[in-house]
Amino acid sequence: MFGAITKAYGALKSIAVGLGITGRAVFQEQSTVIYPMAEVKNLGHYRGHIELVGSDADPARPRCVACGQCMDMCPSGCITVETAMAPAELKTNAFIRAESIMGQLTPAAHFDVMIGEREPKRFVLDYSACSLCGQCVRNCPAGALRFSTHAYFLSRDRADFVLDLKERLAGQAEQARQAEQARQAEQARQASGSPQAEGGRTHE
Amino acid sequence: MSLDTPLLSLLLGLAAILAFAGANGIVLVWVERKVAGRCQRRPGPLHVGPYGLLQPLADALKLISKQLITPRRSDRLLYWGAPLLSFMPVPICFLPLPFLPEMATVRLNLGLILILSFIGLNSISLCLAGLGSNNKWSLLGAARAIAQTVSFEIPLLLAALTAVFMAGSMDLHEVMAAQGPWPWQWFGFMNPLALLLFLISAVAETNRAPFDLPEAESELTAGFHTEYSGMGFGIFFLAEYAYILIICGVAAALFLGGQQGPVAPGPWWFLAKMYALVLLVIQLRWTLPRVRFDQLLNLCWRWMTPAALLNILATMLVMLALKGA
Amino acid sequence: MSAAAHVPSSPVAHSARLSGPVSHDSLVVSMGPQHPSTHGVLRVVLELDGEYILQAEPVLGYIHRMHEWMGQNRTCHKFLPNMGRVDYLHALAWNWAFVGAVEKLAGIEVPRRAEFIRVITCELNRINSHLLWWGAYLLDLGAFTPIMYAFEDREEIMDLLMRVTGSRLTYCYYTFGGVTADIDEGFAAQARRIVSRLRGRLPMFRDFVTDNAILRARCEGVGHLTPDMARAYGATGPVLRGSGVAYDTRRAEPYSVYPELDFAIPTSDVGDCMARYLVRMAELEQSLNIVEQALDMLPEGQHIHPLAPRMVTLPKGETSFAVEAARGKAVIRLRGDGGPNPYRVKLRAPSFSNLSLFPALAKGTLLADAVAILGSLDLVIPEIDR
Numbered sequence A: 001m002f003g004a005i006t007k008a009y010g011a012l013k014s015i016a017v018g019l020g021i022t023g024r025a026v027f028q029e030q031s032t033v034i035y036p037m038a039e040v041k042n043l044g045h046y047r048g049h050i051e052l053v054g055s056d057a058d059p060a061r062p063r064c065v066a067c068g069q070c071m072d073m074c075p076s077g078c079i080t081v082e083t084a085m086a087p088a089e090l091k092t093n094a095f096i097r098a099e100s101i102m103g104q105l106t107p108a109a110h111f112d113v114m115i116g117e118r119e120p121k122r123f124v125l126d127y128s129a130c131s132l133c134g135q136c137v138r139n140c141p142a143g144a145l146r147f148s149t150h151a152y153f154l155s156r157d158r159a160d161f162v163l164d165l166k167e168r169l170a171g172q173a174e175q176a177r178q179a180e181q182a183r184q185a186e187q188a189r190q191a192s193g194s195p196q197a198e199g200g201r202t203h204e
Numbered sequence B: 001m002s003l004d005t006p007l008l009s010l011l012l013g014l015a016a017i018l019a020f021a022g023a024n025g026i027v028l029v030w031v032e033r034k035v036a037g038r039c040q041r042r043p044g045p046l047h048v049g050p051y052g053l054l055q056p057l058a059d060a061l062k063l064i065s066k067q068l069i070t071p072r073r074s075d076r077l078l079y080w081g082a083p084l085l086s087f088m089p090v091p092i093c094f095l096p097l098p099f100l101p102e103m104a105t106v107r108l109n110l111g112l113i114l115i116l117s118f119i120g121l122n123s124i125s126l127c128l129a130g131l132g133s134n135n136k137w138s139l140l141g142a143a144r145a146i147a148q149t150v151s152f153e154i155p156l157l158l159a160a161l162t163a164v165f166m167a168g169s170m171d172l173h174e175v176m177a178a179q180g181p182w183p184w185q186w187f188g189f190m191n192p193l194a195l196l197l198f199l200i201s202a203v204a205e206t207n208r209a210p211f212d213l214p215e216a217e218s219e220l221t222a223g224f225h226t227e228y229s230g231m232g233f234g235i236f237f238l239a240e241y242a243y244i245l246i247i248c249g250v251a252a253a254l255f256l257g258g259q260q261g262p263v264a265p266g267p268w269w270f271l272a273k274m275y276a277l278v279l280l281v282i283q284l285r286w287t288l289p290r291v292r293f294d295q296l297l298n299l300c301w302r303w304m305t306p307a308a309l310l311n312i313l314a315t316m317l318v319m320l321a322l323k324g325a
Numbered sequence C: 001m002s003a004a005a006h007v008p009s010s011p012v013a014h015s016a017r018l019s020g021p022v023s024h025d026s027l028v029v030s031m032g033p034q035h036p037s038t039h040g041v042l043r044v045v046l047e048l049d050g051e052y053i054l055q056a057e058p059v060l061g062y063i064h065r066m067h068e069w070m071g072q073n074r075t076c077h078k079f080l081p082n083m084g085r086v087d088y089l090h091a092l093a094w095n096w097a098f099v100g101a102v103e104k105l106a107g108i109e110v111p112r113r114a115e116f117i118r119v120i121t122c123e124l125n126r127i128n129s130h131l132l133w134w135g136a137y138l139l140d141l142g143a144f145t146p147i148m149y150a151f152e153d154r155e156e157i158m159d160l161l162m163r164v165t166g167s168r169l170t171y172c173y174y175t176f177g178g179v180t181a182d183i184d185e186g187f188a189a190q191a192r193r194i195v196s197r198l199r200g201r202l203p204m205f206r207d208f209v210t211d212n213a214i215l216r217a218r219c220e221g222v223g224h225l226t227p228d229m230a231r232a233y234g235a236t237g238p239v240l241r242g243s244g245v246a247y248d249t250r251r252a253e254p255y256s257v258y259p260e261l262d263f264a265i266p267t268s269d270v271g272d273c274m275a276r277y278l279v280r281m282a283e284l285e286q287s288l289n290i291v292e293q294a295l296d297m298l299p300e301g302q303h304i305h306p307l308a309p310r311m312v313t314l315p316k317g318e319t320s321f322a323v324e325a326a327r328g329k330a331v332i333r334l335r336g337d338g339g340p341n342p343y344r345v346k347l348r349a350p351s352f353s354n355l356s357l358f359p360a361l362a363k364g365t366l367l368a369d370a371v372a373i374l375g376s377l378d379l380v381i382p383e384i385d386r
Ligand code: SF4
Pocket: A063, A064, A065, A066, A067, A068, A069, A070, A071, A081, A139, A140, A141, A142, A143, A144, A145
């Protein structure tokens, strides 16, 4: 009898403890990020689709040397690189080493690619097939690929996920150029101390 | 035709009760989801209407507009009769509840019996739903529903009887009147075991978690209402909330003094107590795991029924002693 | 006529899946492939007498993706991302198993720093996996709230792992000869914060769930597994340790820097669902200890060996590499024939062996117990089907 009472008491107490915990949670701060209204903060580490990296000399021109290694490496076959000879003036005497087992563009196991000899004519990513594994980025000998932070990327059409990365790079470079121009214009205006008023703006 | 024609007032009363039950279902769905959300540190419904208040309406609209599907080889009559049967007793059960000041209600000297007997009909409807669905999970749910409700009716009645003994009446108004305004004058305080037994049986009787065995999502997919779509499911849902409200109302009247309160006694006290109990029932659902079926029956037959019997005996002895003194 | 022969005349009866004879008055139900507590696409055919289970038979194959066949048809690099999809809850363990097997066969060295980074991330991933199991198990038992609390902590760990791996669930982080990205000071600080925060949360988990009378009643004495039976079925991981066998691959077949780390192997002699539950909860604490130690001991150096080949060609030979995954011993057996692709990749998945216990454990129990037992085995269906 006594045992039964202590058992019942123990059970009820554990339930009361549980109620206390959920009850307290009611008045605690919520841990949800209410998504479309609030944005998540950690997008800096977000790994979106891959994109091309611009070369140091010309940000609109990819660093890619069209070795085709990313195509080889991609498990999902979602990269297509079409090559072309680069303009003669870009040619350098530097080489980078690429490795290949089942080279599609080049047959040998090791081969050296001259920087600036060839360039991608088109660089197409089928994002709908990409598993974001990163093998292409990791293994590009020229360091010409990286993950974008392109997080809010939606479409109803599959075709929209086939991206021409070269075009994207050119667009990004153009945007960066305009932003830089705007920044310089702003700096110049502030330096010359011209008035803030609308009419005080000079046209370029 | 004047307003006090019995038929007219009956119709008006019925319409009012149905409107109240419907509105309550809608509000309680919102409250349930909000409480669930807050318990889990989520905001709950948020986007439809201010504070998501219109969310249940949107859900109701969705349910109404959905196609009603009758499973192949099911028993159409039972299948569609069950949800209706589950909601039908609701208006009757609302009648004796002391929502209004004493003057304005239907006085039934057997009010409590009326409620408790009609609530039992719900289990029959769950059983029919399970039987009629032609689905094995539903069948298991139906079997569980019957065994569970039949068992728990006993401690429920015994616990209610304790309060009835203490008050000497089955009329909820008189039970309320027998209790004082202060919490220590309520039957629930004088006899906490009866209150506890009543609440546990009430949760089991309304098939709410942790005793939601007829539904048991993780075991029986959705138990007796696995096959129901649209409003078939919606009516079960509405009935469930109505029963929660009724049984919490009974508990508030029997054990918590009903309309009695330290200041300004009146129906608002009853409503406040009833909704506080409803909140407790809701929070229990979001706190506890589900018990197993045999444990549930053990709890009923080996613990609660004897305890309720002993309690009623002890109450009678104490009352006799008090009377003698 | 011949065309009609290809059309199945009627679906296979559920009872045809059962190996034993089926009594004519029992109820045969198919639990799954879409059932809330089979967690994915497992199907279990049950023969019931009322709610008592007479026979249970798991039916597999609903999410078979031919990982082993894919392994034979692509280079090691291309196969590596598959590993994150085998056991998606402890993806890094499978990453490690495959990378370790390739390193062993091809003789690739791994810098010490990389080994420590692997330990840290793998243990964090294990914590993640156990937290999710905890929540999902409680969901099986009908409690809806614990999973949300578990996800709060899980979210932080996922954010942390995203910092270095870039992914949140199906990681592809380890690579032949190291890891693909180094961890920085910020990572270490955040990891320490998470460890201390989670330590503070565990008592709440205990009060809220572990000590709950209903949970105890549901788990204690249910699904009793003897050590002999566990061994006979090849059970590993918390399932085996819950039966009192202190077998942990990290100790039994030491790999990486685990021998240098100080941690206990929680076991329980009871062998029921509660024992498995408690072992996992204790492992959470051990993993927190390991993460902290490894952070303290983290040496300077490179995160990937400078001579690690960009393209791996497996030499002729055969090897196997085992790691302790959240669900037990995950083994990759690898055979190379000197060609670009592995000759054969065999995956030994712990969930598969653990699932095979289910028919024996579930026999004679109630349906609700079967759910509790299935949950306590912590199955990940894609790992079973591979
Ligand atoms: S691996 Fe790099 S350099 Fe080679 S084709 Fe791909 S992006 Fe261009």
